[in-house]
Amino acid sequence: MTGRLFVLMCAVLAWSAAPAWAQDAPALKKASWGSQLGLRAFGHFEWQTMAAKDSFEAVTGKTRLQGPGGGIEVQKLWRGVFVRASLTRMVETGERVFVFNNEAISLGIPLEITLTPIDVAAGWRLTPLTSRRIVPYAGAGLVVLKYKETSDADASTEGVSESYKGLVIFAGLEVPVWRRVSVGGEVGWRQVNVPDPGGAFEAFNEKDLGGVTMRLMLSIRR
């Protein structure tokens, strides 16, 4: 599922980028630092080390989730200012549990967790650091996290499908690799608190579906 989504995302990127490649060379110059508005589409693969590590460890046996995503970015709104929206989809399986004395007892009932954070953020892209045009950037914004929890044992009313709001900050570096194509790496942090949590969150006194993120990105300017 995750792999298919990543391939699809790359295809979308390729499609969206194609008209730009068809343009002439001066267009590339116009898109240089400090000039007019730019539009960028990107795909990424993200790893998130969960803030609620005890809960995730108990239910999934893991403290880090990962998955593909993508987004769009409008650049040079004013000098280095950009805004962007991105979406990541992370799916993990585990088992329903009962937590007793901080120990998780698995009940043998499969569980699937899907986290889909949608980040809407603004940031600042700095002057390239070196002649290799390594561009640092940083930003912050809001996140709406769509959370889904399903199990084979669920009746129609028993699954969880909810949205939570939170904050995101991030910083990264990108390097142009070929014409309008850049690659980059980014680290970030999300905080998405679940109000009145139950389940493992309640047992471990945790409430944050966020955590520290790391992204590898492939972007293309239009």
Added chain:
Amino acid sequence: MTASTARVTAAAGVCLLAGLISFPGAPISAQQPAAPQFLTTPAQLEALDQAAARGLDYIPGEVIVKFRVGVTLAQQTRALSSLRSRPEPGRLEWIADRTARLVTGEPDAVAAAANLTRQPEVEYAHPNWLLKAKAVPNDTQYGARQWNFTLLDMPRAWDINAGGAGITVAVIDTGVTSVNATYGFKTWNGTEIVTAQMPFGISPDMDSARLTGGRDFVFWTGAVIDSQGHGTHVAGTVAQTTNNSLGYAGMAYNAKIMPLKVCLSFWDIQILRAEAGVTGYPSLNSGGCPTSAVVSAIRYAADNGAKVINLSLGGTNPSPTYLDALNYAVSQGVFVAMSAGNEFEDGNPTTYPASYGPQVAGAMAVGAVGRTSERSFYSSTGTFVEIAAPGGDTRSGGSVGAVYQAGIFFTDFNPAVVILPRFDRYSDVGSQGTSMASPHVAGMAALLMSQGVKNPAAVEALIAATAKDLGDAGRDNSFGAGLIQPRVALRGFGLVR
């Protein structure tokens, strides 16, 4: 004591006629078991008679005594010498580490226990209390109406765990008949002692292969038999065979039942008296469940593979022996469900051993609710009540408000009218009481253990955490944490809900 004749009756081809489930036809074969020995001596029988006659809740002349750590034989002798009868330590029947049953020979067991308690070598002593089965018998002529399982959403719970396979539940009670046999027991027929053929049969709605490791602690060394019906009803709620197109369902219908007989019924007493040559009938309220037997059975269950114990018994006298036994059972990985008592309208006294529940993580005192989830009129209340389950309430729900299971056909052995009883036919039996509530929790515990929750303390925590809050918000003295929710507990928890 006697050579009893056993006849294996045909177990196949049971019939259901006019609400009566019976074993048809004559015995098809016979076998002679090793001659069982009765476990109650004439002196103890006399003491039980006295208890019934005097309305005592203990066995006259018997004391439970626990010595302090490190007490030597000489010190035990010294402590026992404080009694007028000066019993030798050889008369101590050990029922647990440092704990023994002592037949003092003194009629006033309360005074004897008080005397022993004052001795420096003794940690505690008390009479050998007689517990009573905590059920209120009801009319037997109504059909199967298991509102209790609907109330608990059991069909959906069974979707998650189909019946608690792999778990053994010890039913410490009046026994659960584990043999199809006819015994020649002596009894009083109104004019003389005669040998009567008394047939016993396994309930056709209880797969005999799931009756395992039973033991009789009070009546005899033979197969476990139930001549009262309470244990059979309780075992039915725990694990009645289900999906067999017959009779009733049970909470943990794939679990095994370990029938441990610790209670003497009217008929047990009658037989023991006649075997001892005592003429006449005992009092209708004869019998009970000696603390010494109950404690021994708890330890036996824990040592022999049971993972859940149901104790639908209770009395109003405290005994640290219960607490020791409960702690031992839990330490061996055994969860214990106990009835909270039926004496709300009789002064609402504290019930033992249930009141030790809150002190033992892994043992729960169970109160009763009726069909509407209201507290049953009889269900005792107090700080010791930890959880609630269906126990029936015929006052608010009519006769269909009882808890129904397949039970021994009462008309066959009603002590008030029957002279020569039989115990091999089964019918619909409706009963109410915390005795009926407790096996719901025991059955639920078996399901949870089968689902992977092995720690008795965790089982208790899960049952409490998922209960439906009733009465005052939060824990209260009527319902404890609330009404059990087996499906919710079996589902457990996800990440955020």
